[in-house]
Amino acid sequence: MRRPRRASALVLALLAGSCGSTYEMRRVALPARLEWLREGVTTRDLAFTLLGEPDASFEGGRIATWELEADGSRGPAREASEPQWAPRSLVVVFDAGGSAVRVSLVQTW
């Protein structure tokens, strides 16, 4: 009679797990790979050189975003018709002189 009980417990566990869980985006610290990226120090040219072209930009390029892997590396490019997929979103705000004035890394999943 123990096997049916185990089976029932397994089914219940699967059902409980399938009820899902919520997730909230949160800001995280920069990984070691991105330690060179510092507010007030890093320039736009250096950021673009080391990260490549941003995945998106706003306000005439004042704000640039890159989609990154958890370790800070660039993943494969996504299709333009697809929503974002990467586990990290890097946002860098530049001032008029081209220096990074605000850096934020958000864990998206």
Added chain:
Amino acid sequence: MVRNAPILAALLLCGCIVFPDRALDSSGHKRGYISEQDRAQLAPGRATREDVLCTVGAPDYGFDDGRRLVYWIHERRWSWIFYIVLDGAGGEFGVDHYHVFDFDAQGLLVGRRDCSESYEGESNRSPAHVERATRPAAAHALPNLGGATSRAPGS
């Protein structure tokens, strides 16, 4: 009993199973899960586009030259499998949630909205569809919504 065996066998080899499937969604499309603390910080009239982006990251979709940023949650709720002998088909039921930030020409946050629409089979994630789904007060005009709603945050 022997006479009914082919019928019994056919019943065993054909069928449809529907099961809850939320935890199995590994699509990663969860950017719309924005904490209450962040929502409180991103208040219309005070926060800017820069604040929104630095707090919740890049959006899934951007429209109107960045004046509308959309964060999406793909929530699968149920899946189904229909099978016949060695062949079959499957699909899913779920809800697409969109958290929308609206900005004015100066980049000031002027409004936030939550939109959602249920789907059957496959979620429509094309930018054109999402653009229509997240227009202000446009949710009721969407085709095949089957449960679309649009509400202001906190309502």
